[in-house]
Amino acid sequence: MDVPGWSGRDLEVISDLRRLGDAANPDAETRERIRNGLLERLAGGDRPGGRRRVLAEVLAAAVALAIALAGLGLVLSKDALPGDALYGIKRAGESAELGLTFGDSAKAQRLLEFASNRLDELTALGDASPAVYLSTLADFQREAKAGTAELTKVATQGSGRQLGELRTWSLDQHEKLLAAQGGVPSGAFGEFVGSAELLSRIEARAQTLQARLDCFQITTGQTDELGAVPQAGSCEPPVDTFTGAQPPAPVPIPPSSGQLPAQDVSTSTVPVTPAPPTPLPAPAPSQAPTAVEAPVPAPTSPRAPTTTSSSPPPLISIPPVLPGLPGVGIG
Incomplete structure (x- = not known):
């Protein structure tokens, strides 16, 4: 009937x-x-x-x-499909099951399990309306994103074992999605392609995070709809990791104890030519040397001339006292 x-x-x-x-x-x-x-x-x-x-x-x-x-x-309602009268009871049971699941990793696994159920339902929909297909694919994307975000956060804070499981899950769901491709109506094909792209992004995210597990910094500390965002760049720690700040400016090296401090330090590349020494002024010709005073004559003797001779004083030579010793010269 x-x-x-x-x-x-x-x-x-x-x-x-x-x-x-x-x-x-x-x-x-x-x-x-x-x-x-x-x-x-x-x-x-x-x-x-x-x-x-x-x-x-x-x-x-x-x-x-x-x-x-x-x-x-x-x-x-265990085998109910989207659009059936008991499908609402099935989804309510899943929500209650998720609420009774404790632990972030266990909740993430449960969400991914529910997302996998949506693809099983997608394969069994048959000649359902495009609206039913759209609703099922939207539920799959929502649960897959939530489960991936929770699982990547747990994995990057621990051993990372869950990342391998996430990659395997995404590849399995991709095969399910391709198996259901023939029954998807044209009105829901855009959502179908979006679900396939989401699975590719999940697999790439898990692979990138898994490759950085041995790096100094695995993630950027930020999250998106797929959870932890992997850090890009080298795995080595940055230069200022242990100082916690930018490298300090170079400190000038003080001069050694045997050198005098420089008065002026020039950073220019132009060579500096030292200034020539300033010549001392020559003494006046009429001024006698101050090192030797003129002889003072006796009161009864005639005054000696005040002019000085320009010829050098006679050299007095004393022969050596002992053979082999140098002689002594005075003058």
Whole structure:
């Protein structure tokens, strides 16, 4: 039977739910027994604390019934596809499962698992509408980005083992995406190409980070939609790593103890020619040398002339006292 707006799978699920409801429907005798039991409990509720106890039991039964129905819905929605009536229950179960997962690495793995489920659903969609394909591919991209960002952050802060797992995951999902290419409608092909490009970027990011695990600096300290951004350039530490600042300016070397400090240091490349020494002024010709005073004559002797002779004084030579010794000259 074809019903407009409902697929054959939806009608099968509805039929199964109806059969489960009929099986759980009690007969008239059972309903009467339950009714009498409730009335008896309510009749005894006039005692202190009796009504409160009955109300607590009813609420507990209601909660147990809700949990049972929710568990049944999760079991039935395990194979639900986008567009099915139970697909919302399936996604709600995944959100609850993610909330109960502890640890950054475990959450990242769970997100990547959900993204892989989206590609499994994409392969099984068949002749679904382009809107369903677009929604499934958008969910895949969102979960793949979130899982990759969390996993790269954990990997770069630890041993980096998760980067190899991320590369393997991206290659596997690329094969799934190519397998589903034939059924993707033209209206969703742009989103399909975007998903393929995203997987290539994830694989390249994991490969680059994995190659820098032995470097002095693995990441730049910044993040994007794929998580940690790898550092570019050399793996060696920079020059100013251990000083923590720019290299200091060169300090002039002080002169040694045997040298006098220079008065002026010129940085010009032009050679400096020393100035010639200033000649001392010659003594006046009329002025006698001050080293030897003129002889003072006696009062009764005639005055000696004051003119000085320009000829040198006579040289007096004394022969050596002992043979082999030099002679002594005076004058």
